[in-house]
Amino acid sequence: MATIPRLGADHELGEIPAALDRFGCCVIEHAVDEAVMDNIAAEMAPFAAATAHGTGDFAGSGTRRTGLLLTRSPTFRTQLALHRAIVAAGDHVMAHAPTWNLSFAHYFELFNGEPNQFLHKDVWKYGAPPFSVEVDLNALWAVTDFTEDNGATRVVPGSHLWEEDRWPTDGEDIPALMAKGSVLLYTGRLFHGGGAHTGDGARLAVNTQHTVGWLNTTERLLLEYPPEVVADWDDELIAFIGYRLAGPALGHWRNAEDPFVAIEEHRLAAPRETDGR
Numbered sequence: 001m002a003t004i005p006r007l008g009a010d011h012e013l014g015e016i017p018a019a020l021d022r023f024g025c026c027v028i029e030h031a032v033d034e035a036v037m038d039n040i041a042a043e044m045a046p047f048a049a050a051t052a053h054g055t056g057d058f059a060g061s062g063t064r065r066t067g068l069l070l071t072r073s074p075t076f077r078t079q080l081a082l083h084r085a086i087v088a089a090g091d092h093v094m095a096h097a098p099t100w101n102l103s104f105a106h107y108f109e110l111f112n113g114e115p116n117q118f119l120h121k122d123v124w125k126y127g128a129p130p131f132s133v134e135v136d137l138n139a140l141w142a143v144t145d146f147t148e149d150n151g152a153t154r155v156v157p158g159s160h161l162w163e164e165d166r167w168p169t170d171g172e173d174i175p176a177l178m179a180k181g182s183v184l185l186y187t188g189r190l191f192h193g194g195g196a197h198t199g200d201g202a203r204l205a206v207n208t209q210h211t212v213g214w215l216n217t218t219e220r221l222l223l224e225y226p227p228e229v230v231a232d233w234d235d236e237l238i239a240f241i242g243y244r245l246a247g248p249a250l251g252h253w254r255n256a257e258d259p260f261v262a263i264e265e266h267r268l269a270a271p272r273e274t275d276g277r
């Protein structure tokens with residue numbers, strides 16, 4: 001029976017690539033302190049309270065998904081968005097591409113009564129022919145514990161290597177049980193899905209998706225985070241949401257310029273007031 005590789009908080013970054021190559025997923029235990037998760041939950045609570053529940057089989061009526069995380073949660077922006085585990089995983093999984101970047105960041109609340117989400121591969125969102133390489137590296141951060149009865153994400157370890165016509169059979173999916181502060185990393189070709197919530201309390205999570213620079217992002221990040229909003233952020237994060245060239249001749253702005261010029265122009269017009277966060 002396949003298992004989910006679990007790396008302790010003191011793991012070597014080099015262990016992540018090996019786990020993802022072989023299993024398509026891994027859990028990093030206690031990747032951040034619990035207080036980081038408490039801060040994110042507190043920052044997102046007012047926005048989540050105003051968010052409608054999902055509709056349909058995929059989004060789920062027992063789930064609330066709240067976006068604009070980078071501005072609404074400064075803790076997410078400064079502590080998780082470019083966490084070293086994400087960078088190590090993305091640099092490995094998408095090493096074949098000139099660049100990779102954030103694609104999506106949402107705060108997920110899963111409530112009692114939500115059934116199993118159908119097992120899927122996140123790359124299905126592209127509606128594209130099968131990819132011969134991984135193009136996504138995604139993450140579910142445990143803002144609360146992920147348990148068997150509060151809907152821990154179910155994954156099918158190793159399924160990222162399956163032939164296109166192979167589907168999971170009963171018992172092949174296993175729950176990614178993890179403590180608050182841990183993170184499940186998984187590739188875009190891995191079968192997975194949210195678990196059924198039959199317990200108490202909300203299962204809280206942050207879901208981030210990351211993709212190669214030559215694909216569309218799940219969210220229109222430059223519309224969500226325009227230059228006047230991001231100009232004070234770290235340059236690395238600004239580039240990570242798409243303000244940079246995505247390939248030898250891809251992702252230009254205006255007269256074939258690097259889109260980061262938009263940030264520089266904004267900074268000249270409105271000098272920075274902070275030191276980068």
Ligand SMILES: O=C(O)CCC(=O)C(=O)O
Pocket residue numbers: 108117122140151152153154192193194195205
């Ligand atoms: O909430 C979860 O555990 C998984 C969600 C998921 O896989 C998705 O929405 O694509």
Ligand SMILES: [Fe+2]
Pocket residue numbers: 120121122192193
């Ligand atoms: Fe998914």
